[in-house]
Amino acid sequence: MGASPDPLGMTMIRERLLIRRLQQREERAFQEVVRLYQHKVWNLVFRMIGSREEAEDIAQEVFVTVFKSIDGFRGDSKLSTWLYRIAANHCKNRMKYLGRRSYKTTGELDEAAERELQGAQPSALTPHLDGPEKVLEGLQMEKLVQEAIALLDEDHRVLVVLRDVEDLSYQEITAITGLAEGTVKSRLHRARMALKDYLAKRGG
Amino acid sequence: MSDVDHAQASELFSSYWDEDLGPDDTARLEEHLRSCIVCRREYADFEKALGAVGGLPHEIAPPGFAAGVVKRVHKRSRGRFFATRGMLDRVPYELFSLVMLGLILAIYVILQLSQPGHVKIP
Numbered sequence: 307m308g309a310s311p312d313p314l315g316m317t318m319i320r321e322r323l324l325i326r327r328l329q330q331r332e333e334r335a336f337q338e339v340v341r342l343y344q345h346k347v348w349n350l351v352f353r354m355i356g357s358r359e360e361a362e363d364i365a366q367e368v369f370v371t372v373f374k375s376i377d378g379f380r381g382d383s384k385l386s387t388w389l390y391r392i393a394a395n396h397c398k399n400r401m402k403y404l405g406r407r408s409y410k411t412t413g414e415l416d417e418a419a420e421r422e423l424q425g426a427q428p429s430a431l432t433p434h435l436d437g438p439e440k441v442l443e444g445l446q447m448e449k450l451v452q453e454a455i456a457l458l459d460e461d462h463r464v465l466v467v468l469r470d471v472e473d474l475s476y477q478e479i480t481a482i483t484g485l486a487e488g489t490v491k492s493r494l495h496r497a498r499m500a501l502k503d504y505l506a507k508r509g510g
Numbered sequence: 511m512s513d514v515d516h517a518q519a520s521e522l523f524s525s526y527w528d529e530d531l532g533p534d535d536t537a538r539l540e541e542h543l544r545s546c547i548v549c550r551r552e553y554a555d556f557e558k559a560l561g562a563v564g565g566l567p568h569e570i571a572p573p574g575f576a577a578g579v580v581k582r583v584h585k586r587s588r589g590r591f592f593a594t595r596g597m598l599d600r601v602p603y604e605l606f607s608l609v610m611l612g613l614i615l616a617i618y619v620i621l622q623l624s625q626p627g628h629v630k631i632p
């Protein structure tokens with residue numbers, strides 16, 4: 307989740323201390339982990355699922371699992387990688403449970419449109435902000451993209467979200483998914499081509 | 511690549527987008543894109559789609575999310591998940607109550623002593 311120069315390995319030391327405190331069931335360490343990773347977990351889960359209501363429940367479950375399983379965390383990957391793995395697995399399980407029903411992304415994005423029109427920060431999909439029409443255009447594109455992602459099966463969707471939404475490296479993705487790099491790349495390519503076809507048809 | 515290699519060209523789109531393609535394949539693909547309008551359009555759509563995916567706004571957790579997680583863990587573990595606080599965590603509160611008790615006792619004694627006609631204890 308974002309690499310920055312850290313020649314002394316301070317991040318790793320801090321992370322190990324945090325993990326030790328978690329294993330000692332220290333509530334403040336727990337709160338720190340939630341504070342540090344809540345937005346990253348939320349974005350991953352929301353983009354995977356497309357519904358805020360489901361996302362809130364799943365994202366909370368991710369942290370519950372983290373604290374239930376912290377004793378089993380051996381530290382052979384970064385804490386963030388482990389968190390992403392838990393989040394991805396929860397999403398995939400929920401998607402199976404929901405039976406790949408069509409998620410209610412439309413209403414959610416209509417709400418988002420309203421918020422943005424009322425002056426909230428626009429998204430990167432509204433690059434030339436010169437009026438409400440452009441904001442709506444960006445939001446329609448966001449809705450289309452979310453729809454396109456929702457059409458992918460869970461194995462393809464997770465790769466698109468990790469790579470193209472979260473901007474993770476292939477190395478991180480193989481660590482999260484446990485898949486070989488070649489498998490990640492070929493699946494991701496198919497997923498991207500499907501997104502391209504859907505958006506070219508719908509988005510014009 | 512000749513015109514019959516559209517499929518082969520599109521197979522390289524992802525690696526090209528990721529800048530993960532070797533120099534030879536990059537040159538072959540770029541040459542094909544220059545000469546083939548079909549693949550050029552396809553790649554333009556590909557770029558546009560991935561640009562849109564990458565441009566999705568980063569959603570942040572709703573307010574109260576963190577508190578909700580803590581509450582859920584407490585509830586799920588019936589309050590037993592977190593370690594019992596150590597003595598060091600309790601000291602300030604206990605010290606504070608002790609000081610307060612002492613203060614109240616001192617005020618009480620002073621008030622008692624300052625009352626006229628009190629009986630002096632030898």
Ligand SMILES: [Zn+2]
Binds near residue numbers: 516542546548
């Ligand atoms: Zn071609």
